[in-house]
Amino acid sequence: MNHFTFTTATKERAKARIALIGPTGSGKTYTALVTATGLGGRIALVDTEHGSAAKYADEFAFDTLPLTTFRPTTLVDVLAVAAHEGYDIMIVDSLSHFWSGTGGMLEQVDDAAKRVGAGGSFAGWKEARPQERAMIDALLAYPGHLIVTMRTKTEYVVEADERGRKVPRKVGLKPEQREGIEYEFDIVGDLDHENTLVISKSRAKPLSGVVFHKPGLEFAEAVSSWLEAGEPTPSVSDYVTAATAPDATPDELRALYEQARRHNLLGSAVLDNDGETHTLGELIVRHGTAARNRITQDDDVTSRGGTAQRKKDAAV
Template identity: 35%
Template structure:
């Protein structure tokens, strides 16, 4: 079965491991944006709605408005500069302390405030000089903007954010009098920022609220809550109940504490790989986190770094074990034999007679004159060991260095059913670029097979036998000596 063609030159492993799965609705926390003109009541609306969504509340205050309101029932963090790392740090602290809701008043500060994105873009453009590309400032700061957006989307609780709006003043006649009123046009955020939120509320004159965008079935677009219901709190009770019911309607795959799972000291390499796959599936990779040295990062990066560290430690241990095994083998040579003198088995292959030559050269013979170690020993000592070390043993999979687990063959799924198609994707991807010898890739294949429920599907192997896929992957994992498997 031919591998999938590269997409725009990408070499990502996902390009050849794409597959469809039955749709499932996942339970996720809500993201709510409240926009409005100055004085429209954004801050009290954010505090009231956050109270309707949870009891453990954290408020990130950028202009002191929240502290001038009823300050009971929540904890507050006041900021005066708005570098992107400040928002990431605040979200990490709120998430790691397991607040149910975080209210950000206002998110516009990280767009147009002191140290915000617009200021950083101007600084990057100025540093690049007048001859630089026109959009060089945005090119430099786009990754930072993406980190902020991902951290908001991956916060483990509900997010209620406010945003100042650009306004237009219109004259209206009320009871015979002409009154100027301000109407919100668009929030002071990056264009299209509303698409990152599940619900967008617009504050209208007279303290009424318009539901301008909603993914919540029981809170449809175009709903208007009157100023009376807003002031009495009934509007927030109604909105909160609808939003909570929507967020809880689905499968909850999240662990009790994402941070504890990622930092569990006893987590094995396999458990961390499973956590990485769960982060990808639930789109929580961008959650703000910190490395052990305090460096800001994403939770996905933290888990991947732990996998890399454990893999490197395992590979070092395996190398040391192999060196110790060779040392013991040399110390147990038959009496009367001169121990070979060498320091590096990888550079001493083909050494002159009397040293330790390559495995395909005889002990004490001119380099390269004997075909294999079994024949060498037989020729030197008159003993028949070919059954254990000769070519016949190679064909039986018992020679030194051979694989005890017969590798699966490439599968042409053709018009097979969904299980066959899924198994073909797993096996063919694993066989590319010697993935059979890569522990991490074998573990990923095992996790994918379990997730798709195809462990029992039989696959053809190199010894012309068919075996259940789960049995083959489990045996290969054990052969590669996986810690904690």
């Protein structure tokens, strides 16, 4: 028997999910920092570009974490730590390294294919794909605002300038990431070498197709206005507090899991009391299992106590 239930749709307050895509030199890092500053709050930045973001430390206040290896599982752990430390905005600069950098998805696929042997790259993708899915789920379920940058490969086209002379111009192509990954985000902006931002995909209707020349705070303000128009929702930390409550019952935890699922937060990376990374969904399930075990143990103790009392009564 099916147990599907439709409910009335409501617009809820959300966190930014922004992807900035462009070739080297188009201003992706700077635009990400301008936008994050406009959104407001503590900023954490994952730097995959050899510490280049720190060059803007005199203009923006943010904490940075340089990385040199880019396993998808590493980013999940980083997101869990950032969430635990309460960063309001997470910037990943750039997400492309977790695709084609050292330890990234392409390398994971190659390594898996070599281990499996038979099946080649198909078997490699089958083994490595869950890592990528866990990374994307953790990104999209981050409890604060999220901004990622992605590099595009650069090629040159020859165009006529204002005087009719043929001159080369750099253009960006598809992002260096999995095909179609940009559709995972609510707002996608393409940057060119003049630092012009064109919103190519947006769930925020007022931003669809808008062009920002050297984007500044006005872009962040437009994003904030769209995000704040909705009903308030529980945060990931609220879910963690409820899941880890010592008196939480199995029924309460089951309902909590379903609520987190409806808000697409089950994949959020969180830390347990031992500092280990889990998804929010795994954390709720683990505590639900523990709650059921406690009830079973209590029932056993009560049952044994009743049996002992009956034997005592019989002896009398």
